Amino acid sequence: MLQTGRYGEYGGMYVPEMLVPALKDVDEGYQRYRNDPGFRAELENYLKEFVGRPTPLTLARNMSEKYGLKLYLKREDQAFTGAHKINNTIGQALLAKKMGKRRLIAETGAGQHGVATATAARALGMKCTIFMGEVDIARQKMNVFRMRLLGAEVVAVKNGTRTLKDAISEAMRHWVTCLDDTHYLFGTAYGPHPFPAMVKDFQSVIGKEARAQILEREGKLPSCIVACIGGGSNAIGIFSGFLKDENVRLVGVEAGGCGIESGKHAARFQTGTKGVLHGSYTYVLQDKYGQIQDTHSVSAGLDYAAVGPEHALLRDVGRAEYSYATDDEALFAFQELGMVEGILPALESSHAVAWAIKNSKGFEKNDTVIVNLSGRGDKDVETVAKQMGVSI
């Protein structure tokens, strides 16, 4: 029997006492509105008019020919602001507004979730504050300015390593001081209950669409679904459409960074152990004392020390499998999809593309594989140029 907020032994709500009322409030609001026809209709309308859904399912003809399988791409790169994150931010922003909140706060690492939250706040006429590590602010000037252009206040976090995990901690601390009018819009299928369940719900539109689209195109279910995994929201979003279809293989791809042996990676399922980070019990990269380890990935969106709790359960029960791609493999996939197909994927999504390339020999010509293209590559062009040793 699945307890509230639990995925087997994983998940839960491991937070300081002061945060519990806030999370219960969000959960109540979510339970109240999640099946409300008025709420769903309004959300659907935003997804259609503002986000541009449904996103296409594209047959990658040239890649299919070259690698000997039938490769489809679910085009979340076509969603407004260039990635799947907007599905969640619009969903939670609308929910928060229904609950009478007037302000959104959020954490961000590279700035993508900050931009998506600022966008949703503007669209719904809400105030917005984004917490971002000082180090990340210096690295991501463009996205910081983008957030400011969208009317968001960006707060520099000066604790710890001054990166994403500190920004999350600071946002949670701030939240308890302003519960009355503020919603904490968490960015991935992670964190304390109800975030993993709620974010999955708002991202499940990817899986619903993909399932209908592939059935219409192929008249049968796909052989395999592949998605990259940071916190796990784009992956659980597309997986959710196929979880009950036992014959559809589900593959999550983590960031292998400089290789597993190097220790510089974010492959929680490779060398992580069970523990708690930011309110959830799951696989965490930590030392023997439970201190969080530094992670590394060429893609900021996958560079996090813990993985969504539902993925931990799906792995334990064998419903999904989890692999990784290194920085080099992802960089190759980035360039390959551009050169062969005319599509530059986000470096995060490039990890999923890399898995499909690497494992293409395991598929037949008529096997359909859907890669969730979680975002577009424009944001990563500078990083890629640097890695290639090219000056632009």
Ligand SMILES: *Cc1c(COP(=O)(O)O)cnc(C)c1O
């Ligand atoms: C943030 C991000 C991810 C990683 O987040 P998930 O919650 O694991 O989906 C993946 N791809 C892109 C393009 C992102 O911006």
